[in-house]
Structure formats: C-alpha cells, structure tokens
Amino acid sequence: MRPRLLVVDDEPHMAWLLGQILAEEYQLCTAASGEEALARLREDHPDLALVDLRLGQEDGLALLPELHRIDPGLPVIVLTAYASVKTAVQAMKAGAFDYVPKPFDPDELKLTLDRALSHARLYRRVEELERELRRRYGQADLVAVSPQMLRVLAVAEKVASSDAPVLIMGESGTGKEVVARAIHALSPRHAGPFVAVNCAALPESLLESELFGYEAGAFTGARSRKPGRFENAHGGTLLLDEVADMPLSLQAKILRVLEEGQVFPLGARRPCPVDVRVLSCTNRDLPAEVQRGAFREDLYFRLAVIPLRIPPLRERREDIPLLAQHFVKFFNEKYGKQVQISPEGLQALQSYHWPGNVRELRNLVEHTVILTEKRVLGPWDFPPHITRPSQLPTEGQPPAHARGHDPAGAVAASHPGTSKQWAGQLQSSCPAPPPSGDLPLKQARLQAEWWAIREALRVTGGNRTQAARLLGISRRALLQKLKKMPGLSGTS
Numbered sequence: 001m002r003p004r005l006l007v008v009d010d011e012p013h014m015a016w017l018l019g020q021i022l023a024e025e026y027q028l029c030t031a032a033s034g035e036e037a038l039a040r041l042r043e044d045h046p047d048l049a050l051v052d053l054r055l056g057q058e059d060g061l062a063l064l065p066e067l068h069r070i071d072p073g074l075p076v077i078v079l080t081a082y083a084s085v086k087t088a089v090q091a092m093k094a095g096a097f098d099y100v101p102k103p104f105d106p107d108e109l110k111l112t113l114d115r116a117l118s119h120a121r122l123y124r125r126v127e128e129l130e131r132e133l134r135r136r137y138g139q140a141d142l143v144a145v146s147p148q149m150l151r152v153l154a155v156a157e158k159v160a161s162s163d164a165p166v167l168i169m170g171e172s173g174t175g176k177e178v179v180a181r182a183i184h185a186l187s188p189r190h191a192g193p194f195v196a197v198n199c200a201a202l203p204e205s206l207l208e209s210e211l212f213g214y215e216a217g218a219f220t221g222a223r224s225r226k227p228g229r230f231e232n233a234h235g236g237t238l239l240l241d242e243v244a245d246m247p248l249s250l251q252a253k254i255l256r257v258l259e260e261g262q263v264f265p266l267g268a269r270r271p272c273p274v275d276v277r278v279l280s281c282t283n284r285d286l287p288a289e290v291q292r293g294a295f296r297e298d299l300y301f302r303l304a305v306i307p308l309r310i311p312p313l314r315e316r317r318e319d320i321p322l323l324a325q326h327f328v329k330f331f332n333e334k335y336g337k338q339v340q341i342s343p344e345g346l347q348a349l350q351s352y353h354w355p356g357n358v359r360e361l362r363n364l365v366e367h368t369v370i371l372t373e374k375r376v377l378g379p380w381d382f383p384p385h386i387t388r389p390s391q392l393p394t395e396g397q398p399p400a401h402a403r404g405h406d407p408a409g410a411v412a413a414s415h416p417g418t419s420k421q422w423a424g425q426l427q428s429s430c431p432a433p434p435p436s437g438d439l440p441l442k443q444a445r446l447q448a449e450w451w452a453i454r455e456a457l458r459v460t461g462g463n464r465t466q467a468a469r470l471l472g473i474s475r476r477a478l479l480q481k482l483k484k485m486p487g488l489s490g491t492s
Ligand SMILES: Nc1ncnc2c1ncn2[C@@H]1O[C@H](COP(=O)(O)OP(=O)(O)OP(=O)(O)O)[C@@H](O)[C@H]1O
Pocket: 141, 142, 143, 144, 170, 171, 172, 173, 174, 175, 176, 177, 178, 179, 281, 282, 283, 323, 358, 359, 362
C-alpha cells in the first residue's frame, strides 16, 4: 500500500503540482489551512506531512507543534519559498524533520520524503514493539528485532513457565539482566519478588550473610535477625549476577541450598525453607572457569540447566537502529528534549562495533541527547571514535549513502563565528589521525583526509560550504570527496 502523505498548502496550483509529482508513490490528502490539516491528521492518519511555511495569513511554523501534539511520530517536511537560514533554523526548532526550498527539484523532494518515511517507519516500529513488549512482559525495556535476539527470547519465553535454572551468558552490557527480568516477568512467579545479587560486588564474608541472612547475635553487631536475599526472593526469582565471581567456599553452600530448597541463616539452629527460582548471569566463560578449577562443576551443571547466550551487539546490527530510537525516545521524555537521529546518523551507529554493547549505546544516546542543541543528529554529531571508519573504501567504491540537500547545513550557518575562529577550533579539537604506519600511503592519505573533513563538518555543524572554505577546497571538491567517504555523506 502506498504511504499516505498529507500536503498542507493554501495555493491550489501548488497542491496540484505536488499531486502530479507524488501521486504515483503516495496517497495524497490535502489541506488548505491549519485547521483542515489537523482534521485530516485525525481522520486520515497520514504517514508524513509536507507543510508550506506560508499558509495565507497563517504561519505554517505554528502548525508544527500542533501536528506533533496529535501525532508525535509524524515527520513534517517544510516547504518554503523563503529559504533563508533563519526560516530553516526556525523550522527545525519547531520540529520539522527537514525542509525543502522552493523552487524545488522533484527528485530532491522525493528523496527527502523517502528519508522521512524510513525514519517514520522506524519510529512506528519501535512504538509497536514497545507496546507489544509492555503487553507481554509488563515492561518495555527490551527491544529486539534481530533473528539472533528473537531466538534467545523464544527460548526465554519457553523456559519462563518452568522453574528450571537459566544461566545467561554474554559480554558486558549485552542485556543479560534485561533478559533475566523478562524471564521473571513471563513466569508464573511474576507477581513475586525479583531479587538480584551482584556476586562480584561484595567480599566473601558479606556475600554469605547477604545471601543467607543472619540471626540476632550471630556475630558482633548482629542486633536483630536479618533475612537474606534467598528469603527476600521467596515466591519469586533470585538472580545471581556475575556468578563466576562467587568464591569457591560459597559455591558449595549455594549448591546445598539449591539441592535442599532451604537456607541456613548465619547463627540459625534450624534451616529456613525457601521457594526460589534461580537465574544466573556471567560475562565470563564459565566452562573455562570450571576447567581451571575456579568454579565447581556440579554447581555449573545445576545452574546451567538452560544455557542462554546473548550475542554481542556487533553480531546483531539490525537491533542498533531500533535500540537507538528506543533510547532517544526514552531520554527525550526524561530530559524534555525533542532530538531525532537522521537515517545517516543511524547508519553510522550501525557501523560501529560497540565493544560496550547495548550499555555503551544507551550511554552514548543519553549523553548526546543531554548535550546537543540540535534536533536532528547526523553522523558527525557523535564522538569521532564512533564514526571513524575501521576500513576506508578503496577509491571508486560507491558511497554508503549519498545525499545532496543540506538543511542542517543551513541551520548550522547560524553558528556564530568566523572562518578564523573555526580554524582555531579545528586545530584545537581535531585529534591526530590514528596511527596508520601499517597502511599503504594512499589509504593513509584517505584516512587523514577523512579525519580532517569530519572535523571541518563537525565544527561548522555540518555546513558543507563553510567546511569546504575551512579546508581550503571548493564546495564541489568537498562534495566529490564526501561521496566516497563512509559515514560522512549524510547531513544532520
Ligand atoms: N534489548 C534491550 N533493549 C533495551 N535495553 C537494553 C537491551 N539490552 C540491554 N539494554 C540496556 O542496556 C543496559 C545494559 O543491560 P544489562 O544491565 O542487562 O547488561 P548486562 O549484560 O547485565 O551487563 P553486565 O555484564 O555489565 O552486567 C541497561 O541499561 C539495559 O536496560
């Protein structure tokens, strides 16, 4: 089905012209005033909107927040005959996804609408996913679309109904705890408590009393009885986090609790029965720990009845745009911002290898949402280590994504400062290119150029004309180079 496009323009011939250009790809609905546009939005549910900034006596800009009040995910492209830096800045601030100056090139317009549409689809998909997850898990903190993660979740779902112990393995930040919580939420124990103990965070002596509790007088300072985490988790789920760090002596005691279903609080005469489902997590290679004698084999088999391995984020890159979008939404709400990431920005995130996995992505998004003054983030709005290509293309290789129109460039033209000041910024902020002693000269030159161009784009906020001036080359030459450079050809 063709996507629906709402065209808001008070000039009938313009609406007609747009119809001629776009009717093949879009189902059009038109509105000649702000009021009509809101009505169409409520009734026709368009996927995106094209709004003329001059709507007779009305101000098209004022319409943007109203449209977003009804549909926060609606990407709005602004059409303006008054293409000035000021209107572009205002449009983007008012929530436009992008803008197209009149007279427009039909291909340019289609390209801009395409980008907006792909963005909108991602936004809706995240929303759907969050709704679905909320329905299923009673929470929406778990986003996954990659086949690898869906397989993990399918197993998690299947084992949730049993009391079988699950050992969740995976690199740091992959979402082990998130999956553990999902298993609990899906299990018949979901109304009971979910208690997590970090076995790496406490010294051996404290860990034992933390897990099993103690009776009054069990040791100096133990004035009254304190239940342990096992008791706290009674009727629910206990997560032994970082289980590989559990001291050997304690491992034997845990094994006993699991076998007998009862704990001995320190100083207690009688055991205390506990009904607990045990999940455990580790980012270490637990079988290898067993091999080297640091982890008891019998406990390993007891805990790993169902082993679940969460793949690192770099092995499931499809999840990256969804996760990024999910975090952007979350932090926008938290910090009262309205930041978006452009398709090129998402592509840059998708190309990075994320050694810190989902946690690193989440932290990056939080940090960027807090600090940015922009509404739409492009590749160079992220720190250089994210967008630095690990491998540059050989010359002649097609660009990852090329695009001509440059709204953010215009926005950034409001960036105060002269070319000289930028040059100063460029010098002071541009880190040295990474060591490239092992690269052929041509690759090394490309890498150095990539670095310089990226920095020039960054300090000029993505304005290509100004970046070219700063680099001492023509805009045309810069555009040529950008086409060949991964991660840079997009605009913010
Ligand atoms: N699939 C996901 N969807 C949404 N958020 C996720 C997902 N996976 C991880 N996160 C988020 O990433 C962060 C790290 O996740 P989590 O704490 O579960 O990782 P971990 O594997 O337990 O890491 P560690 O080994 O360091 O303890 C958390 O803020 C979590 O909410």
